[in-house]
Amino acid sequence: MSLHNLATSGPSIPQIPIGSWADHLVTWLKFNIGVLFDGIKSVVETVVSGLSDALIAVPWPVMILIFILLGLWLRTWKFAIFALLGPLLIVSMQLWDDAMKTLALVIVAAAVSLILAIPIGIAAAQSAWVSRIVKPILDLMQTMPQFVYLIPAVILLGLGPAPGLVATVVFAMPPGVRFTELGIRQVNHEVVEAGEAFGASPWKVLLRIKLPLSLGTMMAGVNQVIMLTLSMVVIAGMLSAPGLGQDVVGAVSQTDVAGGFQSGLAVVILAIVLDRLTAGLGERAAPEARLARRARALKRRQAKGRNANTDAGQAAKVNA
Amino acid sequence: MPAVRADSVYKVFGRRPEQAAKALSSGASREEVRAQGATAAVIDASFEVAPGEIFVVMGLSGSGKSTLIRMLNGLWRPTAGTVEIDGIDISKMRPKQLRELRQRKVSMVFQHFALLPHRTVLDNAAYPLEVKGEPVAARRQKAREALAMVGLEGWEESLPSQLSGGMQQRVGLARAFAAGTDVLLMDEAFSALDPLIRRDMQTQLLELQSRLGKTIVFITHDLNEAMRVGDHIAVMRDGRIVQIGTAEEILTDPANDYVAQFVADVDRTRVLTAxxxxxxxxxxxxxxxxxxxxxxxxxxxxxxxxxxxxxxxxxxxxxxxxxxxxxxxxxxxxxxxxxxxxxxxxxxxxxxxxxxxxxxxxxxxxxxxxxxxxxxxxxxxxxxxxxxGNGSEETEPVDDPPPGLDPTASVSVDREGDADVSA
Missing domain, CATH: 3.10.580.10 (CBS-domain)
Incomplete structure (x- = not known):
């Protein structure tokens, strides 16, 4: 008996219409709380267009200067050179305005993702119960093909930045939750117990011990969220979300190799800049790095104190 | 009135702990309740600690001593029995009352120091007062005094990671002293330190104790340490306290062979007196x-x-x-x-x-x-x-020697025997 036969001749089970349930749910949402979605839509559009107008209004040399300064502060001079040349290439490809629109969408989407993800991550770290519920949902959100989110988003929110942003938030949120939970859970158990043993409330233990000590890991999550946001924002170009995504989608539909490569390259440059800068921010925020900086500062202060003392001593000698 | 009193305290983890505690109190063995899926960490522990004394709880890992000490400040709630601090039963206290108790009456020193790595030595020592809500200047002043007491003046602005292990634990001690509580719980406080430093710390603890008159409950697995610092020593095994007495009583008149073998390798000349x-x-x-x-x-x-x-x-x-x-x-x-x-x-x-x-x-x-x-x-x-030589009298026999003393049994018992449920 062939495999094919086995498959068709096996016992038949009733077809479960999960697909049409999802369809009904979306329709129900549209007709019953459509007002809510209209509200979301108008808020998102206002914020995104406001921010992208603002970014575009900044002359590009100023913007590039900001990138360079951030690069010098957070990383090395080598990266600062890339922060000069990369964006210059975008300008020369005539893609600067679209890149700024994408950046605006990334900033808003990442901010919304983190505002949702961090409290959920904290709750999951504090309670095994929440963690058990949240975990499978996160798995679903991360493994569902990204394009699937676009369908309900476009039905509920129409075209434009709003559906793109919602789909992006759903897709980009999970690492924010996971890294926050991980960061808090890996804080030294004895240190947490010390807080409790001196009578600190759970809230104080969270704010003064757990969060400061998990900041490094949480910043790695922020970096991941931003990178996923960028990748999804490009796909959201299919829903005519403004920015480089639209250029890519347009190039694909016209089989325009040159245009596709250029807008793709602009996305890559933007991604590298954002990734390195946020990673640098995370390293600075990590407790070890902050400690090392503090230790260096203390040493400098102590050295200064000693120098002042010996100077005074020498001055006294000279006077004598 | 004893500063700390435990009365038939049980702590059982796992399935149906109350029932397991009841079974244990009516004579069931630890193995019998384990078959029901319950792990008995502390069984029928009763003792009194007089104000100003150092009470040592000694036992190997898995003997339940860490769980026991955590019931004295309410970090664990006893499954059955009562714990009293200054005559007040804390075993039924609500979380908020327990936090107040820990702020005012009982502080703790930890095995691995448990300092906040992102804070200076001074702010670490001031932490209990910060929790209490004392103003910055006052709490820093008290923390400075506590640090001076343990010989750490000049290190206030350093970070814990810049200090050696012994110094870090002195910060832990200063933190507990700064809290200003009468009762101090020390959970294997010196076990992570080098032997020489450990001796120094013991000496310093005894000095401070004679000056400040704190009531200290001290957990250790090191018999020599127990004999050195303890006014009274409780020997724990498999969740039960098998003997309570002074160092000399335990050494010269062990309650059973387990204790006898335990004390066999102690340096008797340091404990016995003229x-x-x-x-x-x-x-x-x-x-x-x-x-x-x-x-x-x-x-x-x-x-x-x-x-x-x-x-x-x-x-x-x-x-x-x-x-x-x-x-x-x-x-x-x-x-x-x-x-x-x-x-x-x-x-x-x-x-x-x-x-x-x-x-x-x-x-x-x-x-x-x-x-x-x-x-x-x-x-x-x-x-x-x-x-x-061994001058001890006849003791009642127990079936098996204490783990860690019989060379053939030590490894296997440590690895696959009692998991330290309190860890």
Whole structure:
């Protein structure tokens, strides 16, 4: 008996219409709380267009200067050179305005993702119960093909930045939750117990011990969220979300190799800049790095104190 | 009123803990309740800690001592039984009351120091006061004082990671002192330190304790440490307290073979004192007695020297056989001129370890005298040597030797035996 036969001749089970349930749910949402979605839509559009107008209004040399300064502060001079040349290439490809629109969408989407993800991550770290519920949902959100989110988003929110942003938030949120939970859970158990043993409330233990000590890991999550946001924002170009995504989608539909490569390259440059800068921010925020900086500062202060003392001593000698 | 009191305290983890505790109290064994899916960490623990004493809970890992100490400040709630601090039952307290208790009455020192790595030494020491809500200036002042007490002045602005292990634990001690509580819980506080540093810390703890008079519950797996710092010692095994007593009681009169084997390798000379090994003198003579009586007594007892006592039993000196016989032949009637004061006097609390050098200097037994100079007993050299050997009496046998002492059993018990549920 062939495999094919086995498959068709096996016992038949009733077809479960999960697909049409999802369809009904979306329709129900549209007709019953459509007002809510209209509200979301108008808020998102206002914020995104406001921010992208603002970014575009900044002359590009100023913007590039900001990138360079951030690069010098957070990383090395080598990266600062890339922060000069990369964006210059975008300008020369005539893609600067679209890149700024994408950046605006990334900033808003990442901010919304983190505002949702961090409290959920904290709750999951504090309670095994929440963690058990949240975990499978996160798995679903991360493994569902990204394009699937676009369908309900476009039905509920129409075209434009709003559906793109919602789909992006759903897709980009999970690492924010996971890294926050991980960061808090890996804080030294004895240190947490010390807080409790001196009578600190759970809230104080969270704010003064757990969060400061998990900041490094949480910043790695922020970096991941931003990178996923960028990748999804490009796909959201299919829903005519403004920015480089639209250029890519347009190039694909016209089989325009040159245009596709250029807008793709602009996305890559933007991604590298954002990734390195946020990673640098995370390293600075990590407790070890902050400690090392503090230790260096203390040493400098102590050295200064000693120098002042010996100077005074020498001055006294000279006077004598 | 005891500062800390535990009364039939049980802690059971796992399935249906209350039922398991009830079964244990009516005689079920630890293994029987384990078959039901419950792990008994502490079984029927009762003890009292007097104010100002150091009470040591000693046992191997998995014996339940860490769980026990965490019930004394409410980090764990007893499954059954009561825990009292200053006469107040804390076992039924609500979380908020427990937090208040920890802020005001009970602080803790941790095995791995548990300092906040992102804060300076000063702010670490000030942490309990910060939790209490004291203003910055006041709490820093108190923290500074506490740090000075443990010898860390000048390190206030350093970070914990810049300090050695011993110094970090001194910050942990300072933090507990700064909290200003009367009761201190020390959970294997010195176990992570090098032996030499550990000794220093023990010394420092004893000094601070004699100055501050805190009540300390001290957990350790190191018997020598327990004997050194503890006023009373509770020996735990498999969740039960098998014996409570002073170091000497546990050493000289172990409750069973488990304790006996445990104490077998302790340095007895550091724990035993002169008073615990001294003997009554074979014979003495009053200052009024004459050479004839002295010589007779020495011959009868077959000794070559005799302690001479005043009327109120104070040690006046010693007379030896040779000169006394001589004096008797010359017809002297008083011991006065024969009295030799070449005696080594030791106090009753002198550790046996400190008796060897003096014993080597004199042929006469060591004289143990009290503060008034009264003779309490004598220590002949042979007794001193016997104290080095095992002088313990018969003990009731237990089925299996304590883990870690039987070389064939130690590894397997540690690895696959009782998991330390409190870890």
């Amino acid at each position: 008073s615990s090994i001294m003997e009554p003198p074979a014979a003495t003579i009053g200052v009024g007695g004459g050479p004839r009586a002295a010589v007779k007594t020495m011959r009868e007892n077959q000794i070559s020297a005799l302690f001479v006592l005043t009327r109120d039993r104070k040690l006046a000196g010693v007379v030896r056989e040779g000169p006394t016989s001589e004096a008797l032949r010359h017809g002297e009637s008083s011991l006065g001129s024969l009295l030799d004061d070449d005696i080594v006097r030791v106090g009753p609390d002198t550790p046996v370890a400190d008796l060897f050098a003096p014993a080597a200097e004199t042929p006469v037994p060591l004289a143990v005298v009290d503060e008034d100079g009264k003779l309490l007993g004598v220590i002949p050299r042979v007794t001193l040597l016997a104290a080095l």
